[in-house]
Amino acid sequence: MQMLRALRALICISIFGTTTFAICPTGEGVKLCADILFAFDTSCSVSDETKDGVKSFLDDFVGLFDSVGKPNLPVVNTDDPTFTQFGMLAYDLGARKIFGFGDQPTKDAVQGAIDEFDHAHVDCKTTTQDALIMAREEFFTSGAQDDRTPNILVLLTDGRTQPQKFIDDTELELEKFNMMNNTYLFVTVLPNKNNKTEFADTLEQLEMLAPSNNRFSYLEAESTKALAVEVRARISGFDPCPLCLGDVIIPPPCPREEPLDILLILDHSNSIGPEDLRELRRAMVELVNAFKGVGVGDLVKFSIMTYNFKAEILSYLNSTESSSLNGTLGILEEMSLEQAKDTRTDLTLELANAQIFTEAFGDRPNAANILVLATDGRTMKKKFQNNTLKAAAALKARKAHDSVDIFLLGLPAHRQKNLDVQNTEWNEIPSKPKATHFKEFGNFTEIIPYISQLQLSVCADQTEFERAYRAYADSR
Structure with missing residues (x-):
């Protein structure tokens, strides 16, 4: 919690060429903003029991956000200038969009769409590269994203691309994804139904997807709520709202006319x-x-x-x-x-x-x-x-x-x-x-x-x- 408070103490900058500093509001009610995409691994290597738990985790996670589904609001003279958009895709053999940014305009609507999601697999294979391609092309560069806030991908998977011949494709798409501006990937590691969670090749693939401090263990969490709080705390440093001092605009700080x-x-x-x-x-x-x-x-x-x-x-x-x-x-x-x-x-x-x-x-x-x-x-x-x-x-x-x-x-x-x-x-x-x-x-x-x-x-x-x-x- 101490780290969370520190991350929330964001620096705000005034306009008109003079740099001033102030501390943004802190506490449980502070508003944080991002375009957040869930990528749900529905392949056969994840059990139905775990998938049910993932839905509970997502419900708890969305519940931690104050302002949901208000993209592209004016950044001045509004009662609530903050927003968080949620999207969701599922993947096994291929990826499929469940709902896009702005499709669910309220917190209740997002949670309702998660509750109604049928996590049955389409095929037992796991083509992680397809999830990364869809995230990049149909969410984070779709035009529905808001460029004032970061893109956050939360990958919910046991980490194993199957068949293994596609691992190189996953690595290639991961490189393209990581080159995107203001875009971050976090992994919630799900247990492998076939007891391959601790296999060397599983751990190697997970390390490829994200460094250890951007990975979170579903098995080791005390509860889905505790896991939601842990993930939320980690990404708090990446998703400040565009405003934090009333209706003051934070502009691009460099004068564009000077080389x-x-x-x-x-x-x-x-x-x-x-x-x-x-x-x-x-x-x-x-x-x-x-x-x-x-x-x-x-x-x-x-x-x-x-x-x-x-x-x-x-x-x-x-x-x-x-x-x-x-x-x-x-x-x-x-x-x-x-x-x-x-x-x-x-x-x-x-x-x-x-x-x-x-x-x-x-x-x-x-x-x-x-x-x-x-x-x-x-x-x-x-x-x-x-x-x-x-x-x-x-x-x-x-x-x-x-x-x-x-x-x-x-x-x-x-x-x-x-x-x-x-x-x-x-x-x-x-x-x-x-x-x-x-x-x-x-x-x-x-x-x-x-x-x-x-x-x-x-x-x-x-x-x-x-x-x-x-x-x-x-x-x-």
Whole structure:
């Protein structure tokens, strides 16, 4: 419950270019919003008794929401500006829509549709990929979704795609699903009727679907109500309502008419696992999508780098891909998740200064320069650590109209060694004030909820840059 209260303490932003902070209302009555889709595995490997329990869980879960089925309300001058939409699909061999967003306009209607749902299987097979395709195409990009709030998929399954030859198809569709903006997947793990719940291949498939803290055990829950509360608490950090202070609008915080050059640098050293790298990539996709000017008049451009014992530039600011949203997202989607030894942060910062933020490679003189570095530790090997500090200082020491603001995302490390050296780097690399340019994470799944705050900090720096650039231009 303490975590739930903390997650509900959401930061609200005022309009008219001035950033102010206030704490949203807390307590059991606080209103939280999302487009939530249930995907119900009705295959033969889930018993009828479990399916009946799942219906009770869904009924309890929907009951935790205050405002249901009010999509696309105006965001000002309304008595109740919040909303949650529910949809539902079922799948075994193929997927079928049970009800879409907006079909059930009240909480009672949603619960009634769940109660009336016949969970009998159509076929004994389990084509999870079909559920993911339907979720993506017929719910979250259907036009019935509300883009002001996140898309939440709650997959209710024992996790086993059957026949197993379709597992690769499931993984492919999962990659497409996870590349969607503002879209999250949670799994309620149902017991396998054939006692395969703890099989190695079952656990492997469940890990593929969602990390452990986004999976919830039906068997281990005290009751369906307790399970509903547990799942609700977890997703509370992902679904803030668009409003939290009366009728104040939360606008896109960056001025759309001003250019912005952003470099993303992602640590690919051996100390970061493949699944954690996927989560980091999802967070970077979220960040790119947060800036609405990408590909619109070239207002916002991204360059992307990865590094371990070497630094690799995936795209420059003047690369063809950097001129469109799809191109930028494509670079992230196609980038290798291969890891290697060492963490040469010095090389990547030196390369950023020598190539990325230069006019020859697309850096624009009238655009604010932003560098987002995501790393889980200190520079390796030790003899290069001082070079990292020098490279970071050189980026920040440029003239005011050409400087680079550095944001450091401190990723969780599997092994905690030489923390004094790490703390020195993490204190010296980011720009000042450190409070808005540095964030340390305890878990990789904490990164996505932080993206909106990171965007606000970037936009605040952009505003400061515009002042410096205008003063520089006027003095010439």
